[in-house]
Amino acid sequence: MLLYRKNYLEFDYTHIIKPKLKNIYIQVNKNGEVILKSSPYRKNEAVKLLEQKKEWVAKSVEKVKNRVSKENRYINEGSIFYLGKKYPLFFYKQDCKKTYLLFDEKEFKYFYKDTFADCKKRVEEFYKKEAKKIFNDRIKFYSDKLSLYPKEIKFRKTKRRLGCCMSDNTLSFNYLCVKLALEEIDYIVVHELSHIKHKNHSKEFWEQVAKEFPDFKKIRSFITL
Numbered sequence: 001m002l003l004y005r006k007n008y009l010e011f012d013y014t015h016i017i018k019p020k021l022k023n024i025y026i027q028v029n030k031n032g033e034v035i036l037k038s039s040p041y042r043k044n045e046a047v048k049l050l051e052q053k054k055e056w057v058a059k060s061v062e063k064v065k066n067r068v069s070k071e072n073r074y075i076n077e078g079s080i081f082y083l084g085k086k087y088p089l090f091f092y093k094q095d096c097k098k099t100y101l102l103f104d105e106k107e108f109k110y111f112y113k114d115t116f117a118d119c120k121k122r123v124e125e126f127y128k129k130e131a132k133k134i135f136n137d138r139i140k141f142y143s144d145k146l147s148l149y150p151k152e153i154k155f156r157k158t159k160r161r162l163g164c165c166m167s168d169n170t171l172s173f174n175y176l177c178v179k180l181a182l183e184e185i186d187y188i189v190v191h192e193l194s195h196i197k198h199k200n201h202s203k204e205f206w207e208q209v210a211k212e213f214p215d216f217k218k219i220r221s222f223i224t225l
């Protein structure tokens with residue numbers, strides 16, 4: 001790593017020299033590192049080119065660093081909702097090949113090596129996995145209880161919808177619902193199962209829901225994702 005410092009524009013760069021390279025390359029990678037590539041014969045020319053492009057390079061580095069610091073803020077103030085409770089999220093920098101997320105019933109731990117850019121992705125993977133487990137379990141319970149069986153169960157992420165029942169009785173649930181308390185998840189399950197019998201929000205539909213959740217209006221008003 002060489003330090004490039006001139007005209008108040010500061011950035012480190014790494015010069016990779018490969019004999020076979022025909023052209024000179026300047027790259028700013030996702031960590032904000034500047035990579036200069038050239039053949040040994042064009043070494044000085046490459047440094048000169050970097051000098052010429054320094055403003056563009058500095059701007060690109062700043063852009064990436066701003067993005068990373070934004071992620072950092074998201075992460076430092078991080079907490080994760082799971083089954084109606086808020087858990088702290090801690091970050092551990094360590095030598096691991098792949099980033100991963102652990103949950104020990106008290107807190108979430110996210111392990112990373114260079115960048116924590118995929119933290120959100122790991123959290124969503126966790127939600128999806130848990131949603132499949134929890135929802136399938138609750139659907140089985142209420143299906144047997146109400147004798148209402150879905151054709152298929154799907155999970156995906158949607159902005160507002162909690163769940164939906166298609167005309168062929170396939171149920172689809174928003175996997176972000178595992179953020180909610182179990183009682184709220186049960187209500188969502190009963191709501192969608194009831195649509196197998198009533199494909200609308202008629203009086204009969206709500207009567208069916210009220211058999212399991214007499215206070216469904218109260219539960220419904222608390223649900224926010």
Ligand SMILES: [Zn+2]
Pocket residue numbers: 191195201
């Ligand atoms: Zn509905």
